Amino acid sequence: MKNFRSIIQTISRQPARQAFAVGGVATNQEQAKSFEEVPGPKGIHLWPVLGPILMYKPFTKFTSENNQLLFDSLIDKYGPVVKLRLSELSVLISDPKDIERVFQNEGQYPTNPSMSILKAYEARNGLKPSLSSSNGEQWQRLRSPVNRRLMRPNSATYYLESHNNVADDFVQLLISQEWKAEDQIDLLFRFAAENTGVVVFNTRLGLLNPGSKNKEEIELLQQTRELFNALQKTFNGESIAHSLYRNKTYLEFEKAFNTIKSYVQKHLDKAKEIVEQRKKDNKEVDSDELNLLLSLASEKKLDKDDIRGILETFYTGGSDSVAKAIQCLFYNLAHNPTKQDTLRQEIVRVMGHDTLVTAEALSKMPYLKACIKESFRLIFPTTLGPTRILNTEVVLSGYRIPAGIPIFQAYFRACKHNFSQSDQYIPERWLRSNDGQYNEQIPLIASNPFGHGARQCAGKRLALQMISLATIKVLRKTRIELQPESRNMEFIYKTFVEPKRPLQFTYRKLD
Numbered sequence: 001m002k003n004f005r006s007i008i009q010t011i012s013r014q015p016a017r018q019a020f021a022v023g024g025v026a027t028n029q030e031q032a033k034s035f036e037e038v039p040g041p042k043g044i045h046l047w048p049v050l051g052p053i054l055m056y057k058p059f060t061k062f063t064s065e066n067n068q069l070l071f072d073s074l075i076d077k078y079g080p081v082v083k084l085r086l087s088e089l090s091v092l093i094s095d096p097k098d099i100e101r102v103f104q105n106e107g108q109y110p111t112n113p114s115m116s117i118l119k120a121y122e123a124r125n126g127l128k129p130s131l132s133s134s135n136g137e138q139w140q141r142l143r144s145p146v147n148r149r150l151m152r153p154n155s156a157t158y159y160l161e162s163h164n165n166v167a168d169d170f171v172q173l174l175i176s177q178e179w180k181a182e183d184q185i186d187l188l189f190r191f192a193a194e195n196t197g198v199v200v201f202n203t204r205l206g207l208l209n210p211g212s213k214n215k216e217e218i219e220l221l222q223q224t225r226e227l228f229n230a231l232q233k234t235f236n237g238e239s240i241a242h243s244l245y246r247n248k249t250y251l252e253f254e255k256a257f258n259t260i261k262s263y264v265q266k267h268l269d270k271a272k273e274i275v276e277q278r279k280k281d282n283k284e285v286d287s288d289e290l291n292l293l294l295s296l297a298s299e300k301k302l303d304k305d306d307i308r309g310i311l312e313t314f315y316t317g318g319s320d321s322v323a324k325a326i327q328c329l330f331y332n333l334a335h336n337p338t339k340q341d342t343l344r345q346e347i348v349r350v351m352g353h354d355t356l357v358t359a360e361a362l363s364k365m366p367y368l369k370a371c372i373k374e375s376f377r378l379i380f381p382t383t384l385g386p387t388r389i390l391n392t393e394v395v396l397s398g399y400r401i402p403a404g405i406p407i408f409q410a411y412f413r414a415c416k417h418n419f420s421q422s423d424q425y426i427p428e429r430w431l432r433s434n435d436g437q438y439n440e441q442i443p444l445i446a447s448n449p450f451g452h453g454a455r456q457c458a459g460k461r462l463a464l465q466m467i468s469l470a471t472i473k474v475l476r477k478t479r480i481e482l483q484p485e486s487r488n489m490e491f492i493y494k495t496f497v498e499p500k501r502p503l504q505f506t507y508r509k510l511d
């Protein structure tokens with residue numbers, strides 16, 4: 001019962017058509033096989049409620065934490081398109097060509113499923129759907145101003161200096177003492193929240209100040225953790241009834257979200273005052289302003305609730321995800337010391353004695369980019385890639401998938417099956433030769449952890465900047481090693497990927 005909820009959460013919403021030749025498989029709508037013929041578990045396995053329950057323990061060996069193994073086994077058994085019952089009748093795809101086709105057909109307003117607990121929270125508090133929970137024109141109304149500000153090549157560069165400072169504080173703290181395994185991920189979480197805070201609140205939160213007594217920020221951090229704990233309970237099925245009534249998990253989520261909301265509100269109010277003052281001084285914030293908070297606060301087409309909702313999505317979207325991504329990258333580098341050495345050499349060569357990592361320096365570190373991409377490929381950050389619900393019928397691997405069927409994309413599988421020596425950490429595959437081609441034939445669509453198309457991650461550039469800075473600064477000062485008990489770790493999926501047991505890194509200081 002527990003486990004199918006995690007999937008239910010993952011699923012959600014909405015709506016394409018067309019047909020192509022796929023390696024000898026059916027080619028167009030007319031020739032393609034019908035939806036009824038899509039392979040997959042049959043009979044009671046397709047019943048609502050019962051179907052999903054039957055996929056997990058005690059009926060099978062799978063749990064929500066190892067959903068990838070379940071999906072892998074289904075694809076092994078049934079092929080590249082599997083029909084299955086999650087909260088709704090859905091399909092699971094894994095062929096990069098199919099994934100590409102879904103994106104080609106996602107339309108102007110790509111639809112994602114939203115988190116049921118967030119939907120419940122917004123409905124109970126009379127709030128409009130926020131950026132991550134909205135769809136259609138409402139989504140585009142919120143997303144366009146964000147794109148203008150954050151999807152430009154230089155939009156993360158604006159925060160580079162502040163992010164350098166955060167990374168310096170992080171390394172200082174990291175090497176100041178020996179950290180227990182469970183405190184190491186907490187430190188990464190603080191690092192990610194501090195960096196995201198610079199963007200969302202336009203200020204430092206002080207989460208990396210040893211012994212900080214800043215109560216409000218400590219409470220914010222604590223409640224951010226609580227938010228993810230509550231979310232996890234909805235993903236793994238511990239909480240089922242949060243949509244029906246205010247159960248314990250819902251109350252925890254509500255308390256956490258209220259804390260984040262009022263913190264965002266406070267900073268938005270301040271930003272509005274600055275914008276008003278600038279108007280009075282005839283120095284109006286212009287549309288090219290790169291400061292996200294100030295520029296959103298001056299946006300005429302958005303009201304205060306819209307802006308607050310966007311900022312909340314950013315703050316929550318940017319903390320856990322980045323912390324876990326850095327953890328996996330450090331794990332891969334520690335496991336592969338020669339790759340770590342090669343990366344350190346690149347860093348030292350580009351940086352020399354400079355301490356400020358500039359945009360120019362980042363542009364000269366292809367091996368760093370390759371290390372990050374390979375880490376995402378090898379340990380994919382989420383159970384699946386983005387889910388889409390298309391508005392028109394689409395033909396996938398020779399089967400007609402009607403409009404409105406949630407399409408789950410097994411990116412992790414595409415990452416495994418379309419690469420040579422795919423269980424090895426080989427950043428070199430992502431390096432380009434002089435003609436601009438990758439060293440290896442790579443189906444790009446299969447390995448984009450940030451999603452794709454109009455709805456791809458709005459914080460991608462910021463996330464990559466944070467991860468790069470943490471890596472550069474840590475590798476310049478230390479050699480990352482793993483204690484024996486943390487080697488060959490199993491990774492499981494909660495909201496994001498994490499090690500089954502806390503990882504014990506040793507950061508050995510370099511001369």
Ligand code: HEM
Nearest residue numbers: 132317318321322325386450451452455456457458459463
């Ligand atoms: C390693 C870190 C991260 C990963 C793996 C990640 C991944 C993703 C993915 C897969 C999506 C859905 C994309 C789609 O449906 O095509 C998404 C959406 C989003 N992400 Fe991230 N993300 C990360 C970091 C961040 C950061 C740092 C921020 C903000 C500072 C952020 C903000 C958002 C927002 C606002 C959305 C919603 C976009 C929308 O619905 O229009 N993410 N992210």
